[in-house]
Structure formats: structure tokens, C-alpha cells
Amino acid sequence: MSAEPPAIEVRDLVKSYSGHTAVSRISFTVARGEILGFLGPNGAGKSTTMRILTGYLPATAGEVNVCGVPVASRSDEIKKLIGYMPENNPLPDDMRVSEYLHYRGRLKEIPRRKLGPRIDEVLELCDLTRVRHRIFGKLSKGFRPRVGIAEAILAEPPVIIMDEPTIGLDPHQILIVRDLIASLRGRMTVLISSHILPEIEKTCDRVLIVNQGRVVATGTPADLRREVFGQSRYDLELAGDIDAALPSALSAVEPSLALAETGEPDATGFRRLTLTSSRDDDLGEPLLRALSADPRFRVRALRRVQPSLEDVFLVATKRGWETLDKPSGAAKSQ
Amino acid sequence: MKHFTTILGHEIRMLLVSSSTYIAAVLFLAVMGFVFSGVLENYSASAQETSPAAVFFQLFWLPVFFMVPLLTMKCLAEERRLGTLETLLTAPVSTTEVVLGKYFAAYFLYVMLWASTGGFFHILHSFAGDARFLDLGPLLGGYLFIAVSGLLYVALGVFASSLSRNQAVAGILAFTLLFAAIIGVRFVGTLEVLNLETMQPLRAAVDYTMVFRHLEDFTRGVVDTRQLLFYVSGTVLALIFSILGVEAKLIHS
Numbered sequence: 001m002s003a004e005p006p007a008i009e010v011r012d013l014v015k016s017y018s019g020h021t022a023v024s025r026i027s028f029t030v031a032r033g034e035i036l037g038f039l040g041p042n043g044a045g046k047s048t049t050m051r052i053l054t055g056y057l058p059a060t061a062g063e064v065n066v067c068g069v070p071v072a073s074r075s076d077e078i079k080k081l082i083g084y085m086p087e088n089n090p091l092p093d094d095m096r097v098s099e100y101l102h103y104r105g106r107l108k109e110i111p112r113r114k115l116g117p118r119i120d121e122v123l124e125l126c127d128l129t130r131v132r133h134r135i136f137g138k139l140s141k142g143f144r145p146r147v148g149i150a151e152a153i154l155a156e157p158p159v160i161i162m163d164e165p166t167i168g169l170d171p172h173q174i175l176i177v178r179d180l181i182a183s184l185r186g187r188m189t190v191l192i193s194s195h196i197l198p199e200i201e202k203t204c205d206r207v208l209i210v211n212q213g214r215v216v217a218t219g220t221p222a223d224l225r226r227e228v229f230g231q232s233r234y235d236l237e238l239a240g241d242i243d244a245a246l247p248s249a250l251s252a253v254e255p256s257l258a259l260a261e262t263g264e265p266d267a268t269g270f271r272r273l274t275l276t277s278s279r280d281d282d283l284g285e286p287l288l289r290a291l292s293a294d295p296r297f298r299v300r301a302l303r304r305v306q307p308s309l310e311d312v313f314l315v316a317t318k319r320g321w322e323t324l325d326k327p328s329g330a331a332k333s334q
Numbered sequence: 335m336k337h338f339t340t341i342l343g344h345e346i347r348m349l350l351v352s353s354s355t356y357i358a359a360v361l362f363l364a365v366m367g368f369v370f371s372g373v374l375e376n377y378s379a380s381a382q383e384t385s386p387a388a389v390f391f392q393l394f395w396l397p398v399f400f401m402v403p404l405l406t407m408k409c410l411a412e413e414r415r416l417g418t419l420e421t422l423l424t425a426p427v428s429t430t431e432v433v434l435g436k437y438f439a440a441y442f443l444y445v446m447l448w449a450s451t452g453g454f455f456h457i458l459h460s461f462a463g464d465a466r467f468l469d470l471g472p473l474l475g476g477y478l479f480i481a482v483s484g485l486l487y488v489a490l491g492v493f494a495s496s497l498s499r500n501q502a503v504a505g506i507l508a509f510t511l512l513f514a515a516i517i518g519v520r521f522v523g524t525l526e527v528l529n530l531e532t533m534q535p536l537r538a539a540v541d542y543t544m545v546f547r548h549l550e551d552f553t554r555g556v557v558d559t560r561q562l563l564f565y566v567s568g569t570v571l572a573l574i575f576s577i578l579g580v581e582a583k584l585i586h587s
Binding site for chain 1 (some may be wrong): 336337340341344348351423424584
């Protein structure tokens with residue numbers, strides 16, 4: 001076991017207020033240099049968890065450590081270890097971009113000597129150099145998340161927490177933010193919450209899905225697909241003796257291959273079929289070769305169905321709801 | 335407290351670039367100019383026993399009622415409404431530093447605005463050419479009273495701002511608190527019931543907190559440490575409650 005503690009360690013975290021439990025026994029760990037995507041529907045407890053991690057909100061119960069430092073008892077130290085960008089990144093309307101970064105840099109205890117060059121560097125990194133003298137009140141909305149990211153990475157903290165960094169951005173800006181976050185991989189630990197699932201899939205090493213304050217799924221997007229759907233799926237368009245001959249033909253290719261759904265034949269006699277298999281590796285090629293060689297069938301199309309993170313998210317959160325509805329049910333975690 | 339000066343400098347700067355500061359300053363100087371010219375008119379009409387400075391400072395409460403809420407209502411309420419308080423408190427700064435930084439910035443501006451009324455006395459002195467109009471004792475005593483009482487009034491404004499995320503509510507609350515502290519106590523002091531034997535301790539407490547009596551003492555050159563203690567302890571208490579107000583809102587947010 002490595003002597004270096006993980007970047008973020010959350011154990012049985014609970015946050016409740018006014019009789020409502022926002023976070024209910026959440027546990028997860030983020031390794032150093034890892035980029036973790038934090039997913040969940042609105043009100044799932046993402047922002048609350050992030051605020052607790054930053055030391056801004058106190059937890060009701062549980063343990064949170066950032067780089068081995070407990071948040072509850074040493075929140076002053078935690079604030080130096082974290083760069084945080086809140087949702088919508090609120091900014092004071094009367095300040096200029098460079099002025100704001102200078103002020104934040106001073107608060108983050110960056111020495112004056114290093115602050116100027118560091119501000120130039122982050123402005124360049126976040127493509128903000130041309131607007132550095134503009135006041136926030138006159139700045140387009142798309143710049144706000146970038147200013148937030150620039151501010152979060154300004155002091156080069158080991159952990160960066162960003163709440164919805166790509167919200168309200170156009171595709172070009174999303175690309176810039178994605179590249180920016182990817183450039184932090186390995187150097188800083190990043191925790192991002194987002195509703196834009198393809199973004200999370202492209203940027204994050206690992207995903208954590210929460211619902212109703214509980215962790216309902218965690219892992220890499222590929223792991224989650226496997227875990228949530230449990231099997232590989234193929235879409236096949238085929239004509240021929242499906243009911244009698246197809247099951248045996250499929251077993252010959254792979255014993256776990258099974259016919260899950262059969263559609264109605266179209267005008268040309270082709271049916272749309274859904275096949276499932278417990279095998280993770282792609283069976284497309286052997287399947288296509290076997291079916292094409294068999295004179296009983298005519299194949300028009302074969303495609304492996306890759307469930308998107310969106311599908312995983314929907315299934316995982318639905319599963320979370322079902323689990324939560326059962327009084328004795330325990331939510332799946334870790 | 336190493337970030338106190340950073341926050342203070344930033345807050346003063348933000349107050350100086352804010353248009354509302356200049357609106358408040360113009361309003362303040364206009365009102366005080368009218369008050370001052372009114373005082374001078376009285377003096378030109380008939381001989382008066384007290385110096386113009388003493389009469390001028392008698393009306394100190396008039397600008398306090400609108401200036402202090404205007405200067406302080408924004409400081410914490412607006413930060414909370416915009417969400418910038420969250421960004422601020424996730425930096426390595428404490429709530430105490432934030433509240434004190436904002437408090438002293440507002441106090442600095444309050445004192446600066448009052449100091450600018452010194453120009454009225456300078457103009458009077460230049461044009462009248464009579465040293466009697468510029469009795470230094472009541473003048474310095476009056477300004478000292480403004481500086482000392484301002485500590486408490488600005489702290490009450492900051493406290494009101496810590497209780498709400500709505501600037502207007504914070505402003506009205508500050509006005510109410512100031513009205514209670516200045517006029518309310520004076521009104522209570524006139525109640526007949528306080529003359530009863532059993533009410534003597536309460537009578538003593540009301541007398542002790544009577545702001546107009548403090549002003550009278552200061553302009554006569556009497557600086558009573560009990561009065562200083564009243565303002566300083568009141569300020570500390572209001573600031574502690576402001577810090578607790580901000581933190582309590584965080585816990586329940």
C-alpha cells in the first residue's frame with residue numbers, strides 16, 4: 001500500500017438539514033491525479049457533497065479527508081489544498097478579470113513576485129488574455145466558467161473541484177474547457193459534476209453516479225456499462241428461418257449468444273433482432289461470417305449496441321430510485 | 335488575520351468604484367450642507383449660547399439613518415445573494431476576516447464622509463475671519479463622537495446585512511436598529527414609569543445608553559471611558575453576532 005494518502009477520501013458522509021437528508025452515507029475515494037466525474041439528477045446531493053469537501057459546509061456525520069487532512073477539524077488547511085469553482089461561477093460585476101485573479105491570488109497566499117507571471121499563465125491557458133481588462137458585468141456568459149477554472153488552478157492546488165464547469169458554454173468553449181481539464185490529468189486531482197454526459201465520458205477516468213444522496217454506481221464508463229447492463233447487445237437485420245434455425249446457429253458461434261427481441265418482418269422479409277451475450281469482447285466479425293456463410297439466412301446489417309453513459313445514467317438512477325423505495329434495500333455503493 | 339488587509343483593501347477599492355457610494359456621498363454632503371447653512375442662518379438672526387459646531391453635531395442622527403444603511407446593506411447580503419460569499423469562503427479566509435474587512439471598509443468610508451464636512455467649517459472660517467466661529471473644542475469633540483459612535487452604528491448595519499440576502503431588507507433592518515439605538519432609547523428615557531423607585535436600575539441603564547447625552551459630553555470636551563466602553567463593547571457584540579449570522583446561514587443553507 002502506498003504511503004501517500006488518496007487525494008479525496010469520503011466515508012459514510014451524511015448531510016441533513018431542516019429534516020431533509022441531502023447526502024446519505026456516501027463513500028468514495030479519488031486517487032491522486034485522477035479525474036472523477038460526479039453525476040446525478042438535480043437534487044441528488046452533488047453540490048452539497050462538493051461544498052462539504054471544500055470545507056464551506058459542515059457535514060452532519062461521516063469522515064472526509066483531502067490529501068490525508070481531515071476537513072472537519074482542519075478546514076483552514078483544506079482550503080489551501082483545493083481550487084473550487086461553484087455552479088454558475090458567481091463573479092462580482094464591478095471587477096476586471098485580471099484584478100479579480102490578482103485578488104484571489106492574494107487570498108490564496110501566492111507570493112506577489114510569482115502572482116503576476118502566474119496570472120498571465122492561467123489567462124493564456126484559459127484563453128482569457130484578450131479579455132483580461134474587461135469587467136465581468138460586460139463579459140459574455142461563456143467566459144464565466146473559464147474565469148472559474150483559471151481561478152481554481154491559479155494557486156496550483158493538488159485538488160480541483162468544479163461544479164458544472166461546462167454549463168452554458170457553446171461547443172467551441174466546451175472543447176477548450178475539455179482540453180483544459182484533460183491537461184490537468186496526472187498533475188492535479190479533478191472532481192467534476194456535470195449534466196453533459198458525453199463531456200464526462202470524454203474527460204473523466206472514472207464516474208460516480210449519485211441519486212437521492214446515495215452512490216448508485218461507480219467505475220469507468222466501460223465498467224459501468226458492463227455493471228449496469230450486464231451483457232453485450234447486438235442489433236441484427238436478418239431474413240430466413242429465424243425461429244427454428246437461428247438459435248442453433250448462434251450457439252455455434254458463442255454459447256451465451258441469445259435472441260432477446262424479435263421485430264416484425266418488413267416488406268422485404270427482413271426482421272430486426274436484438275441479441276445478447278455475456279461476452280465482453282466483440283463477437284461481430286465471427287457472427288457476421290457465420291450467418292453470411294449459412295444459406296438459410298440473408299444478413300442485411302449487424303451492429304454492436306454501445307450503451308451511452310446517458311443510458312447507464314438513466315438505468316443507474318432508476319435502479320437507485322427502486323432501491324430507495326424499498327425500506328430494507330441497501331443502495332449499491334463503491 | 336493575515337488576509338484582513340487584503341480584504342479591507344479590496345473592499346475599499348470596490349466601494350470607491352461603486353456608483354452607489356458617490357450617490358450616498360452627494361446626498362450626505364447636500365443634506366449636511368443644508369443643515370450647516372440652517373445653523374448659520376440661526377446664528378446670523380440672533381446671538382446663540384453654543385458654538386455652531388455643537389448645534390451642527392446635534393443633528394448627527396439625520397445622516398446616520400440613511401448613510402449607514404446605504405453603506406452597509408450591500409456588504410454581506412449582496413455577496414450572499416450573488417453567491418460570491420461561497421467563492422470567498424472557500425478560499426483560505428475565515429468568516430471573521432471577511433466580516434471585519436467589510437466592516438472596516440464601510441467604517442473608513444463613513445469616517446471619510448464625515449471628515450469631508452470639515453470643509454464647511456474651513457469655508458466658514460475663511461469667509462467669516464472670526465476665530466469664535468471655529469471653537470476647536472466642540473468641533474474636535476463632535477468629530478470624536480462621530481468616530482466613536484460610528485463604530486457601533488456601522489457594526490449594526492453590518493449585522494443587519496448578515497441576516498438577510500436581500501439588500502432592501504438589510505437596509506430597512508439597519509434603519510430600524512439605528513432608530514431604536516438613537517431615538518428609541520431617548521423616547522424610553524422620557525417615560526414616567528422609569529421615575530419609580532423600583533425602576534432605578536433600568537433608569538440608570540437607559541441614561542447610560544442615551545446617545546444624545548454622550549454627544550453633549552463629547553462636545554463639552556468630556557471623554558468618559560464608560561461611554562467609550564459602551565460603543566466599543568456594542569461594536570464587538572454586533573460584529574460577533576454578524577460573524578455568527580453568516581456562519582449560521584451557512585449551516586442552514
